[in-house]
Amino acid sequence: MYTKKVMDHFSNPRNMGEIENASGIGTVGNAKCGDIMRMYLDIDENDVIQDVKFKTFGCGAAVATSSVATELVKGKTVQEAIKVTNKAVVEALDGLPPVKVHCSLLAEEAIHAALWDYAEKKGIKIEGLKKPKSDIHDHHDHEVEEIY
Amino acid sequence: MYTKKVMDHFSNPRNMGEIENASGIGTVGNAKCGDIMRMYLDIDENDVIQDVKFKTFGCGAAVATSSVATELVKGKTVQEAIKVTNKAVVEALDGLPPVKVHCSLLAEEAIHAALWDYAEKKGIKIEGLKKPKSDIHDHHDHEVEEIY
C-alpha cells in the first residue's frame, strides 16, 4: 500500500516532538476525520527556519507526510517554506495512495498555519500566505465512488 | 440418477421387438416430447397374454419402463393386465427420478392402447378400459418449477 519512503518516514519520523517557546505553532485537521497535525517552527531573525518539529495523530501517511514536510522546510526561509506544496511532499515520499493524498494537503496546511501564527505573533504579514482553514475536512477524496 | 433396476432394464431390455400379426398393437407418446412407445400383444382365446413385445423411442426411463411393463403383463389375463398401473411399474424399477415418472404413465398407456386395439379388432368391449389418449403430453411434470 505505501512506498518504502513512506514506511521509512512512518517508522522513523524525523523531527518528531515539540519546540518550547516556538516562533510559530500551527494545528490543522480534525479528530473526527482521524488526522490532526501540529507543527512547531523555530525561526531566526533572518526569517530562516532553524528548527521544526511535529506531532501528529493520524494514519501512516499522516505521520510520514508530517515528517517529510519538516525535512522540506527545515533551513529554508519563510518565503521558500510557503512554496513547499503538497505535491512536493508527495514526490518526496515517492507517491501516496489516492485515498491518502489529503494527508499531504494537511501537511502543507500545517506549515502554513504555523507560519501564520508566527506572523501574527510578530505582527507582520507574509506575502502570499493565506489564513489557514481550521478544518480541512473538505480535502478528503474517496478513492471508490459509492456504487449502488 | 437411475436405480440399478432401471439401468438393468435399459441395458438389457426384456421383450424388445415386434410380434407379427399381433392381437393388439398400441402406440402412445409423441416424438415432440421425446418418447414414443409401441406395444405388441399376443393374446390367446382365453384372454391370456401369451407374448408381449415393445419398441420405444425415448430416454433411459422410457426404455426401462417399457421393458418392465412387458414383464408385468406377460402371462396375465386381459383383466389383470389393465390393473397394472404406472405405480407398479415404478415400484418394479425401485423408483424413478421425479422428472421421469411420466414415462411410467406412458408405459401404462401403451398397454391400454394395445388392449384397446385388441378389443376393437375382436369387436369386444373390455370392462374398465378407456380409450387411450393419443398424446399423453399433459402428464409431463417438471421437477424444477421455473423461477425468475
Added chain:
Amino acid sequence: MEKKIYLDNAATTRTRPEVVEAMLPYFSELYGNPSSVYEFAAQNKKALDEGRTTIANAIGAESAEIYFTASGTEADNWALKATVEAYEAKGKHIITSKIEHHAILHTCEYLQKKGYEVTYVDVDEYGIVKLDQLKKAIRPTTVLISIMFANNEIGTIQPIKEIGAIAKAHNILFHTDAVQAFGQVDINVDELGIDMLSASAHKLGGPKGIGFLYIRKGIRIRSLIHGGAQERGRRAGTENVPFAVGFKKAVEIALATMKDRTNREKELRDYLIKRVLAEIPYTRLNGHRTNRLPNNANFSFQFIEGESLLIMLDMNNICASSGSACTSGSLDPSHVLLSIGLPHEIAHGSLRISLSHENTLEEIDYTVDKVKEIVEKLRNMSPLYDDFVRKR
C-alpha cells in the same frame, strides 16, 4: 476401453494440474484477506491484480476493466441487469438472440417481468444470428445488444466484429457471452468493438466458481452484488484469491498453447465429423461447418433419443452430452437446436462432443465405433425407425 474418455469439455474441463499447483499456496499459506492493511495480505492483493492483468492482456483490455465474478452466469446477469439499470434514462429495450445460454435468456425473461422489452433475434440454419433482423430490431430505446461469441451447443461462432460495428454505429452497448470462446479463439475487445464480455475459468482448464466481466472504461455500471468495496467497489464479497491465481494460470496456458492446441483439436474434430457422417446414415452435423469452435461437434441422429445414447456411451466409459449440461434433466429439446430449424423429434436425438488437448485419435476412433453401434441398437428399438423403414 478401461479408461474414461472425457468428451464433454464444453460442460466443464479438467482443472489443469499446473493450475491446481499454482493455487495451492493461497489456501493455507498465503491466506490473508486482500482488503487487509498488513503486508501478509498485500501479497494476495498483488496476486489478484496480477490475475486481472493477465486476463486483461488476453483480450486486449486494461487491468482496471476486469472484474472477477463467481461464474460466467454471474457475469452475464451482471452485464444485463446493471446495464439496463444504469441506462434506464435512455430506454428499456435489449436485443439478444434465440440461441443464447440460459444465463442470458432467463435473465432476459426476468427483466421482461420487470418491465423491460427484449427482442430475440433469429439465427439461420447454421446458428448464425441474422444481422438484417438484428439491425431492424434496433430502436431509439435500445440500450444493449447481447450476442454470444460462440454457442455452447453447436459451436457456431458469431460475426462478432460486424455486430460490434452495428452496435457502435447506433451508439448501443455491446455485450458478448464469451464463456465458450475465451481461450479457444483470439479475442481483442477493441478490434471487435466489444463493450462488455463474460467468461468463466472452468471452460479452459481453470477451476469452477470463478469468472470475469470485462467492462470497457467509461461505461456506467452498477453493482449486482452490494457490500464491501472489493473489485473497486463494483462487486462485493471477499475475493477468491486462489481461484484468481488459478484462472491466471489457466489463461496463460490457454494462450501459450492456443495455436497448436486448437489446430490439433480441429484435426480431431474434422476426422470425427467425417467418420460419423460417412458411417452413420440419417445423421446431420449441427452448427456451421467452418465457423465453429475448434473443439465442438454436434450431431443429430434421426429416430433415436439423446439421453439413451448418452447413457449407453456412459456404459462404455464415454462422457458426452446432449445439448447443454444445464438443461439435461429437462424434457424440452434444446432451444438452440429448435432455433436452427430442427423438428422436435430430431432435436431430441442430438449428441455434443467437445474435445480437449487431452483427447487422442484412438479415443475418437473408439468413440465413433461405439456411437455407430449404439445408434444402430437404438434404431432397432425405435418405433420411429420401424415406420420409416416400412414407408421406404
Added chain:
Amino acid sequence: MEKKIYLDNAATTRTRPEVVEAMLPYFSELYGNPSSVYEFAAQNKKALDEGRTTIANAIGAESAEIYFTASGTEADNWALKATVEAYEAKGKHIITSKIEHHAILHTCEYLQKKGYEVTYVDVDEYGIVKLDQLKKAIRPTTVLISIMFANNEIGTIQPIKEIGAIAKAHNILFHTDAVQAFGQVDINVDELGIDMLSASAHKLGGPKGIGFLYIRKGIRIRSLIHGGAQERGRRAGTENVPFAVGFKKAVEIALATMKDRTNREKELRDYLIKRVLAEIPYTRLNGHRTNRLPNNANFSFQFIEGESLLIMLDMNNICASSGSACTSGSLDPSHVLLSIGLPHEIAHGSLRISLSHENTLEEIDYTVDKVKEIVEKLRNMSPLYDDFVRKR
C-alpha cells in the same frame, strides 16, 4: 517474533490443511459437471449434496433448504433482494440494524433507491439491538427483519431468539447474517425462529468464495442469479464442487471442535482483555463483555489512530485489524463504533483482535507487550495526548 502472529480471523481464516486435502481430488480427478448425466459427474452431484446435508445438520435444517452461494455477501444480497421481490404484494418495508455488515447495509441502500423503505434500528452501548425500537418499527407493510447474529467488529451476539419470536408474532420473515457466528456458536434455526440465514466458509477454516443461504421451506423466494437449473433452479452457475466439499469438511471440524476450541479461545480472549485493560490506560473494550464471540476482542485506545497502530503491529509481524477489513482504506471511522456511541476520535483508535485455534498464550503475551509499546509511542507523537496531559 520471527513467526507471523495472525490475529485477524474475523477477516478471514487460514484454510485448514484438512479442508484443502478434501478438496484436492475434485479439481483434476473428479472434475465432472454435476449437471451432466454420466456416472462420472454423478459423484460430484453426490459430493455437493453431502456438503448440503452436513451444513443443514449443523443448523438443524433440511438439506433441501440449503443453497450454495459464492460468498456471505451474495447470500445477504439474495436474502434481501429476492424476499422483497417475492413479498411485494404485502409491502415494501424492511427492518435492520445500524451495525450490520455492508453486505446488508449497502443492499438496503440500493433497495431504498428502488423505492423500498428501510428502518435502521439503534443498538445500545454494547452493540445490542434495541428490541423495543425494533418492535415499534414494525408496520403492516414490513416483510423482513434482518439482524446479524454476531457483529464482525465488536463481536456482540444479538438476542436472536427474541428477535425470531417478535418476527413470528408479527408474521414477518426473519433473516440473520450469521457469517461471523456460524461455527462459533450453536445455531438451531427452528429453536431460534430463523427463516433465512447467511454464512461463509472462509470464516471457519473453509475456502474464500463459497457461502450458503438457508431458506426455510415454504418461503417464496426468487432467484438472484438467473440461468441454468443449478441449486434446484434457485441459483444458476456451474457449481463449485471442490469448495462445497471443502466447506463440508470445515463445518465438520468446526462442529467437532466447537466446545474445546471456543473454550480455549475464550480463555485467551479474556486473558488478553484483562491484560490490555489493566496495563494500557485510557483504553476501553468495545462490545458486550460476555455476549460476545469467543474469539473477538475490540479495543479503543484514546489519542491514537488505528491504522498507525496496525502498521506498527505489522512491522512486528502481528496481523490485526481496525474495524472491518472491507472498510479499511476508507477514511470514515467504523459505523459500528459510532453506533455504540463512541466519539469519532475514539472510534478512529480501535483495534480488533480475532483469534483462531492456532493462537497461543505466548503470542497473546507478545502481542500485548507490543500493543502497549506502540500505543505509548503513538501517544507520544499525538497532539491530542499532549493537549490532554496539559489540561490535566
